[in-house]
Amino acid sequence: MDAETEIRAQLERANSLLERMLAEVAKTPSTHAIFVDAGYVYAAAGRLAVGTEDRRAFDLDAEGLIEAFIDKARTIFADSRLLRVYWYDGARRRIHTMEQQSIAELPDVKVRLGNLNANNQQKGVDSLIRTDLESLARHRAISDAALIGGDEDLVSAVEAAQGYGARVHLWGIEAAEGGRNQAEPLLWEVDSQRTFDLEFFKPYVSRRTVAATYETLGTPRPSREDVRFVGAQIAAKWLAARGREALVDLLPGHPYLPGSVDQELLVEAEKLLAYSLRGQSDLRRALRDGFWEHLQTQY
Numbered sequence: 257m258d259a260e261t262e263i264r265a266q267l268e269r270a271n272s273l274l275e276r277m278l279a280e281v282a283k284t285p286s287t288h289a290i291f292v293d294a295g296y297v298y299a300a301a302g303r304l305a306v307g308t309e310d311r312r313a314f315d316l317d318a319e320g321l322i323e324a325f326i327d328k329a330r331t332i333f334a335d336s337r338l339l340r341v342y343w344y345d346g347a348r349r350r351i352h353t354m355e356q357q358s359i360a361e362l363p364d365v366k367v368r369l370g371n372l373n374a375n376n377q378q379k380g381v382d383s384l385i386r387t388d389l390e391s392l393a394r395h396r397a398i399s400d401a402a403l404i405g406g407d408e409d410l411v412s413a414v415e416a417a418q419g420y421g422a423r424v425h426l427w428g429i430e431a432a433e434g435g436r437n438q439a440e441p442l443l444w445e446v447d448s449q450r451t452f453d454l455e456f457f458k459p460y461v462s463r464r465t466v467a468a469t470y471e472t473l474g475t476p477r478p479s480r481e482d483v484r485f486v487g488a489q490i491a492a493k494w495l496a497a498r499g500r501e502a503l504v505d506l507l508p509g510h511p512y513l514p515g516s517v518d519q520e521l522l523v524e525a526e527k528l529l530a531y532s533l534r535g536q537s538d539l540r541r542a543l544r545d546g547f548w549e550h551l552q553t554q555y
Contacts, residue, residue, distance in 0.1 A: 293405030300429035305461035386413035393422035406438035487546025
């Protein structure tokens with residue numbers, strides 16, 4: 257075999273190998289993750305929806321909001337699968353609060369805690385975000401990252417992830433007083449920007465009051481089985497009203513429900529139970545389980 261023939265054979269083998277590699281890459285689904293700076297969400301959503309950043313003055317339905325973020329990501333990254341949601345918050349001595357523990361128990365959610373100083377300011381959260389973003393991008397675990405935050409210190413996290421080929425999409429919350437609540441250098445560095453308005457957050461933020469609620473009226477807490485049964489009841493009504501075509505559209509999202517359906521389920525269940533399920537993550541999961549179980553038996 258002469259030299260020219262040998263070179264051609266080597267080129268053909270190299271091309272064949274490259275084609276196989278490209279074919280494998282094409283078959284590999286894209287993956288995205290959602291990174292939530294909880295301090296930014298509480299401050300910006302609280303000010304927008306109820307006029308205060310003080311966490312003690314309002315309730316945030318973190319579970320519902322996380323599902324709304326997942327649902328939005330599913331729409332934006334249509335051909336991609338979710339790796340998980342990362343929820344970054346602060347806690348004294350990095351010990352989970354009850355609320356943070358309930359969030360950590362949610363499927364596909366990872367809670368990462370920085371510290372809180374004497375002034376209740378988060379410390380170390382930005383470095384946690386950078387570490388996770390950079391590590392996941394470096395190991396090709398994600399192709400896209402939805403980042404919900406506004407601190408200029410996140411610029412280095414964005415640059416690190418982009419350096420390994422990941423695209424970073426900045427999601428923000430409408431500023432109550434107009435203008436911006438995200439640092440301009442951060443806006444400059446990301447691959448895309450999206451802002452959620454008051455209507456998006458209204459269902460998940462409510463001011464705490466001393467007015468009579470289901471609990472203060474003395475309604476006993478329902479059991480998980482009671483709530484599961486109510487979820488199945490609502491699913492039957494939902495299916496009767498919308499038909500099997502709507503069911504076919506809903507099933508691929510299991511175990512997540514679109515935000516509008518989830519809110520409809522919650523409101524209807526609270527009416528039937530005469531009991532508020534806000535902040536009751538175990539009962540909320542039982543409600544969704546009952547809803548899904550009934551729908552799946554009908555498919």
